[in-house]
Amino acid sequence: MQIGASPQQIEQLTDYLKLLQKWNRSYNLTAIDEPAKMVSYHVLDSLSIMSAIDQQARCLDVGSGAGLPGIPLATLLPQSRWVLLDSNGKKTRFIQQAVATLGLENVSVVHSRVQDYHAEQGFDVIVSRAYASLQDFVQSVQHLWQPHTRLLTMKTELDASEQQQLETSLYQLQVTPLKVPGIAEKRSLVIIERKDHD
Secondary structure, eight states, X not given: OOOOOOHHHHHHXXXXXXXXXXXXXXXXXXXXXXXXHHIIIIIIHHHTTGGGSOTTOEEEEETOTTTTTHHHHHHHOTTSEEEEEESOHHHHHHHHHHXXXXXXXXXXXXXXXXXXXXXXXXXXXXXXXXXXXXXXXXXXXXXXXXXXXXXXXXXXXXXHHHHHTSOTTTEEEEEEEEOOTTOOSOEEEEEEEEGGGO
16 A cells, blocks of 8 residues: 555554554444454555645544544644544544544544534545545535635445536546455545635
8 A cells, every 4th residue: 555654653553443442342433343354444444545635734534433534644644734523422532532642743633513613724635434425525514615625535335326416517526446455345535626626
């Protein structure tokens, strides 16, 4: 995948997975808790979109859940800034613990529904992983969208009807297949931009 992680970053990601496994026993944060699968489905899957994010981007992870993809991406892109947003208090408590344990100074955690969240500063990138349909994702972040903002969403199965729901006169879509070691299912990165952004 040509990620180029440093020994310290690999250690941080390992610590993150250990913490996730520990919390998962009590709080059921994720359905996948087998270590090898967690590496593929949580860490490598999150990092598969890293090349689409600028090193110094200001990013919002919507429906972050257990901190995915935000925590792995914030770990590997230390100069980027991240807001990890989730409406589930149990999950945001875990993310806060993970951020403290990993010493991630480029991450803040917000417990809120995306519709109720208003940022003081705009975002370069808004990312989601298995959060909603394309149309729902676009609608839920309208109030956070700046002219230059790009939406990145990760999809397992992207059918034509879901793409057609988006107003093509307003948005342009770019779909890129993702290859993630250890994941057999088809994965795609969908990048959505407003056509009036330039």
